Structures are given as C-alpha cells and as structure tokens.
Amino acid sequence: QVQLVESGGGSVQAGGSLRLSCAASGRTSVGYVTAWFRQAPGKEREFAAAITWIGATNYADSAKGRFTISRDNTKNTVYLQMSSLKPEDTAVYYCAARSSSLYATDPVEYTYWGQGTQVTVSS
DSSP states (O other), rough: EEEEEEEOOEEEEETTOOOEHHHHHHHHOOTTEEEEEOOOSOOOEEEEEOOOOOOOOEEOOTTTEEEEEEEEETTEEEEEEEEEGGGGGGEEEEEEESSSEEEEEESSOOOOOOEEEEEEOOO
C-alpha cells in the first residue's frame, strides 16, 4: 500500500510560481511512476505531468515550458514546480502513482491518489 500526501498549494497572482510536493510513504519501491493531475470545477480530471522512477518525464501540452516535475528518491518525494501561472491553472492538483515503468495520462491507470491541494491563480 502506498500513501500520498500533497502540499504546497495556495493562492498566487497570474505570472507567479508555486511548488507542489507529493510525499509517498508505505510500500514504495523501484518501478513506480508518479504523476500530477488537476481538476477544475465542473471539468474532468486532466493529466499535467509524470515522472518515472529513473527520472523520465512527460508533460501535457498546457504544462510544457511552464511546469517542471522532479523527484528525490531519497525522500520519496515528487515535486511540481509551476511558473508563469495563469488563471486557467486554477484547480485542485492531485498526486497519483502506479506500479509501472511507463507513464500514463489516463487517471484510471493510476492506483494510488493523494487528497489533493488547491491552487488558485488570480488575474
């Protein structure tokens, strides 16, 4: 069993930055992919970024050039550095994990989820 806890959300003005953290505990091991998804009110949950255990990354088009996903395996923590934030980035951001060497963009492919952290970007 894997437990995920997100932190780092908050309110920021457009153009600002935030760094989200996802701390994993439990039976974490080599071979997990960790991803960030987000869900705005009235919208479906959408993929933002993913990182494999060895550090290969993938981004949604909306995140490319503005978001950076990274991981510190010694701390079992994955980060999402977000910059040049826009009001349309406002959402609850969720951390998710799956036991695989391959990333996935469909939320149904992920087994473990955090509780989410709110990000609000004002114009």
